[in-house]
Amino acid sequence: MDMAQHPTAADRLRDAGLRPTRQRLALAHLLFDAGDRHITAEILHTEVLATGMRVSLATVYNTLHQFTEVGLLREIVVEAGRSYFDTNTSVHHHFFHERTGKLSDIPGQQIPIGTLPEAPDGTRIKSVDVIVRLDD
Amino acid sequence: MDMAQHPTAADRLRDAGLRPTRQRLALAHLLFDAGDRHITAEILHTEVLATGMRVSLATVYNTLHQFTEVGLLREIVVEAGRSYFDTNTSVHHHFFHERTGKLSDIPGQQIPIGTLPEAPDGTRIKSVDVIVRLDD
DNA sequence: GTAATTGCAAACCATTTGCACTAGA
DNA sequence: TCTAGTGCAAATGGTTTGCAATTAC
Secondary structure (H helix, E strand, O other): OOOOOOOOHHHHHHHOOOOOOHHHHHHHHHHHOOOOOEEOHHHHHHHHHHOOOOOOHHHHHHHHHHHHHOOOOEEEEEEOOEEEEEOOOOOOOEEEEOOOOEEEEOOOOOOOOOOOOOOOOOOOEEEEEEEEEEOO | OOOOOOOOHHHHHHHOOOOOOHHHHHHHHHHHOOOOOEEOHHHHHHHHHHOOOOOOHHHHHHHHHHHHHOOOOEEEEEEOOEEEEEOOOOOOOEEEEOOOOEEEEOOOOOOOOOOOOOOOOOOOEEEEEEEEEEOO
């Protein structure tokens, strides 16, 4: 996602109805300028601080959730008590490395989600999450 | 799981290396006497208290984790900040009803986990979790 | 008797919230 | 200007922990 081109980061935020504030721009660059990432609020906060900017942890949480609401991020839950945010919002699934606590995309998009079960009663399938847990 | 028969609850706990204490027996009955269940520590604690027994929440947590370690339960993570424990330890997957916060088994066991990806490098697949999130 | 188990209350830790302050438009 | 956004510090909520008291064997 090259955000230094035609649709600038500021444009993308504006299009999503979010003011391109200094904080949101800084976070957007960290999130989207370096390809696909799986990141926690804590880590992202550490990273912004490392750039010299002062952004509160509360704002990092707000921003991650706002980005998720407007479809710029996808939230992934693999461990009770910690949320990951994925900058790749397309349909794909994950390896979870239990020892290191790291998430990675499963390459080749195609885990066979061919024969999905019918949603019960009056329900509707919102999404399908596949987590392949790895030992090592 | 009829635990009032040959392998009594006490036997099963002993076999797993856990002393069949009053608390563990009470929890085991609530968990295993009524078919497959998806339960949180809070709910289970409420249920024991309702039977008139005094069991601390800490013991409920300890017990759930011990049962999980010895393979009597399986832990399911669908929401950051809350753990579910599944009394059905066989391979199967779940619907998560987001509105009600309830988990249910996907019937017919067969989500096509046919073409699983290779585990990267020197890793080994420990388990595959499939969560179908429902809007309803 | 003695090691395992329990209960309690305090500690934890990621996340959320209330509210005064700041800054985009 | 005027509202959306931010920062801080306190609150939340599920879970864990330390340790003394209890219990299974």
